[in-house]
Amino acid sequence: MTETFAISILLLPLSLMVVLSLAWWFSRPLGEKWTTRLVVWSFALSAALALGVLTQGRSFLTQPGAWFSVGHYTSTWDFCIDPLSLIFAALTGILLFVIAVFSRDYLHRESGFFRFYLLLTLFGFGVLMVVLAGNLEQVFLGWELVGLTSALLIAFFAHRPGPTANGFRAFLTYRLCDIGLLSAVVWLHHTTGTTDFHVIENDGFVHYGISTAGSATVIGLLLLVACLGKSALFPVGGWLPRAMEGPTPSSAVFYGALSVHLGPYLLLRARPIFEDSTIASAAVVIIGLLTAFHGSLVGRVQPDIKGALAYGSMTQVGLIVAEIGLGLEWLAVLHIVGHACIRTFEILRAPSVLHEYHHLELSLGSVLPRMGQHYEQLLPAKLRHRLYLHALNEGPVEPVPFYLLGLWRKMCLGFDRWERKLEDLFGSSNPQSQSPLEVIK
């Protein structure tokens, strides 16, 4: 029974997604009223189910059936039900429920109303899939859905060039870092023959059957690469402030609450791997702290409220990642929950900032005190200027994803040339043929 309930957490948004898509496919999109009703209730139920199962206090892995098979290998649907995944599932359900209610008024009469709710449902399904997944392939599935919906919602106002460019940028960064997740899946299969999580009775955390510290380091680092993109970690996080192009509620739930915390969640899931590898743990801590410093420094100079909040998110996610690297799992969980609530609320009321300032001024009875006296007092004038410019330029890291993509492209071109040379060597040269990669140059 518990198992059915647990799986229903995920099935609710999935079935709703199917209903909504079919309605749209047959050019019969539901009206605003019914769309919101369905989405609101499905996430409310998901959250309630997650909380209900959580009270049972059990940890188990359930396999409702086979997913796909390749040759003699069969992958099953695995769902990992333990306090960690249920807390995250409940948080996801509650926040999406709130956002769905909020958007009912916020997006009222907007031409993309239905599209927004469809993407929100798909996103919810993706997050819950990552959260409840019992193996890495399923994580990958959910991970991609989250990435896709994220890019599509950034580019929600597709008639303007800014949103599409920034949506594309987020998508590229995700794809680049997905290499890490995909490679981790392959490597795990290579070394252990499976990517399933294993549950130890009554212990919330899962184990992989990895024997050597070397493999653990490789897989740990690959998973970290996967998190870089999704959680906007240093040095590829430049997409995060640029993602503030969509409607405010989607910015709030993606970049304040859920999407950015999926990286830490994956690291939490993979804790045992990091316990086996000091190098990987150290890398996590270093990346986390670098992100926090970078986010905090760049965030300080942002003159727009959404930019400042985005960098605030980046800072806190960096700290959370560092906490995980240091082995402070439950602190990290508390931090994630707290940060998700605070940031969602802050982004939702970002348009109120003028009101708030005025109110604050009235309360304090004076002009708001100037902040940011720290660096000004600590640093010599020359350095102060440089640091400020550094922050305004977003550090040297703003174009990093483009450099990496450039490198990737060059590498592919190199392989391609090398291959063609080899072909020539074996005498099958065709001077007319042009490499497909050359064409897109």
Next chain:
Amino acid sequence: MTIAAKRLANEQVPDFDSLIEHVGHLLPSQAPIRRFVHHNTLHAFEHLHFEEAVVEAAKLFDTEPFPTEAFFKKQWEDGRITVEDLDSVLPQDDEQLSTGDWTRREFRLFRLQQFLPVAAPAKVKYEITEGGCLEKIHPAVSEEARKSLLDCGEEAHTLKALWEGLSKELSPQRIPQDDSKKKLVAQTVHPLMIRFCGVYLDQGIAYWPILREGGFYRTFLSLFSQSAGPVLPWMKGLKERLQCQIAERWNAEKALEQALRQLGYRTEQWEQACLDRALALRGWAGMIHQLEHRPDLAPIAAPPCRLIDYLAVYFQLEAHLDTRYPQANRKNFPRHEKNLSLLHEAFLLAQFAGLGPNSFGKPQDYKDFLDEVVNFHEIERRRYLFLAFEHHYVVSVLDSLQGHHEQGEYRRSKAPRFQSVFCIDDREESLRRHLEELSPEMETFGYAGFYNVPMAYQSLDDVHSRPLCPVAIQPRHLVREVATDEDTAGKRAGRMKGLGLVSQTARAQRTGMIGGFFMNSLVGFLAGIPLVGKTLFPGLARELTHTLEHTLVGRVPTRLAIERNPEEPPNEDGYFEGFTVDEMTDIVAGAMKTMGAVELAPLFIVVGHGSSSLNNPHEAAYNCGAASGGLGGPNARAFSAMANHPEVRKGLAQRGYHIPEQTWFVGGYHNTCDDTMDYYDVDLIPEHLVKEFEDAKALLHRACVLDAHERCRRFENVPTSCSPEQAYQHVLARAENLAQTRPEYGHCTNSLCIVGRRDRSRGVFLDRRAFLVSYNPELDENGEILAGLLQSVGPVGAGINLEYLFSAVDRAGYGSGTKLPHNVTGLIGVMDGYSSDLRTGLTSQMIEIHEPMRLLNIVEAEPERILKILEEKEGLRALVERGWILLAAQSPKNGDFWVYRNGKFEAHRARNAWIETVDTSIAHYKGRRDHLPCAQVRAGLR
């Protein structure tokens, strides 16, 4: 140095001042967003006639001049534009056309009625090859036209001949190409400019403010000449360039000149070049220009701003880009192609008009026909459709009013029990109407919401003062709100400060690392409570917060420090603190005479208005325009205090204006968003009027409830079946709902301004579309009062109306687009998303139900008197003559209507002088969401 460069260097330096002035004049003149005041978006084009100005502006700003044909098609189908309207606005042109049996005017009249589905060029190719448009006559073609086409021969053959005939005579057109350099600049220079403008103008969002050294240009130099690690490829070498400028002590003028020369502009091209660049990010450039001339508008303190600095930085960056990528300068040569859309249009039109190949005798006929089609192009058609749409509205309103007049239904309460004056604002029209419907003993007036008190005001808690009078007036008097009991006020301020410090600390940790860590990990989850509460139960959350605030902070009784000694000198800011008795007497006498209040009731309530809503950066746009976008309550309070002042009453009596001794003035404040009313200095009301006041208060509350109900019919997410009480509860919660993007519709749908006695419009349902200005022609012997009124009301009404008009005509070009991705920056404005130009104008959510049309001013005065005023007052004449407002007159003597056209008044010829009669306003609007015609409300005429 090349010869060309030498020649350039020897040229005379032009006068940058006049160049900057000209460029600045064309930039949006929107103030920082909390000081938003409605103004004519195209103020820079007021020297032209409206119809010409919109077309010129559209060319310059790349915007729409008129609403789209799709909009007019809808109006046509709804009967809001008729053939008669089109016929009235089309000018005479009796030239016979070579094709078809009609004159040019007849052709155009026919054309305007055809909303042809003309395809885009790419789609035309599809229509020809796959869509079968050469095989079948268009299905929407009338039976008659079809018959005459088929007379020419077999269907496909006829169409083919027609197509080919037209196609042969169509000459290719120049098609402009994308400017690749502009694109490159937009990708490189613009993001940097936006960032830099953002931090430079920031008034307190960034935790770490920029170190401003000198002006905009100097700060840019000192900042970007630093080395701070790797930079974007295009910025390489910029540092050295700027260091060189620092070493040679350049100023903005020099930097601008150098860049212009480097980019190869000749002196006479400079102005155009500067204008292009300023308009590229016109929101930011406009803000710099605004703060240069009105630094007092900045929310905290304006940094030194000069438009020339902005241009210098922009041009320096562009010149640098030019050095880095000289190949981007490559010119694109325009292509020449046949305009397939035009061909398609002519082809369809010929079909709809039933003109087959037989009607075209010779090739020249095809050519002539094409010329006719081209000459009556889309912009022209939209112009006439716009005029016809307006005309229809004007005729229908005047017809209704004439119908009302002919029934002789003018009422004035003989001895009113209560009197109240409201702002002329269109949103108060419904409140006044409901009030009069509720009680025949209530008389209402309309007067500009600053109530003739030209003051700067500072409330008990305010840190700065702000002007509460029309923008055109520079206030010289400051009025403060002071606590009657200093002790309790001090304690209260202490408690407020405590609360303020808590939220200030929380705010400071928004981007902080260490503080942020503690806040998020330890208490972060607590944010879930307001998050869920405010989203799910906005109404309940509102009550809780208010109760909590009331308990924690409390209120203290206050008074306005209104009176000053005539000898007292101005304070250090140059303000006189208060008014002298003489000044107050002038103020009260001026307002009372203008609004024509002669016989005063015992209780006179003066109501100011404002609006409060959450999550709404454009909040100031909903406030009182006559109070410079501030809350108008204090003006009503100040006016009442003045009128109650015994010395002032004495002074008034000396001037022949008697306020009866038992009459008492009470100031009030109407919140147009949640429809609540507050009253000031209630404890001072004399004993004998306390009961009367309670009755009046109950009456006003009931009127507010009904007002809320009428407003709710426009909100699609409120069922039309809701009761007035439900509607009232809804608007209370709506104002506090974080998710609400349209807390109220503001001046949306405004279209009318009636200057005259209220008894002439009393009992007429005007659908919250009319500004109502009280004016009694009988008390105005020589027209002086009217001249003053029109001079202030005309431009204010035009400003509001035209801002709504343009924002509705082009939501993205003149308006600021949808609110959903808006991002408040620097406390001065909003951007779209992460980085964009500063958005000016109104949001789509504010204007979505607005009907773009110019304001029709109906003035109760003889046409001769109005013409005389126009002759004398040049500013007003310009507005009227150049068609920025429409003008009509109603004769006070016989009630005839006159319409102003081309410099003179013509008698209004009614099409159908009739007005629908209903019992109450509710009966008229119940269950309906669309724009409603005028109606006579019996309840208001008791």
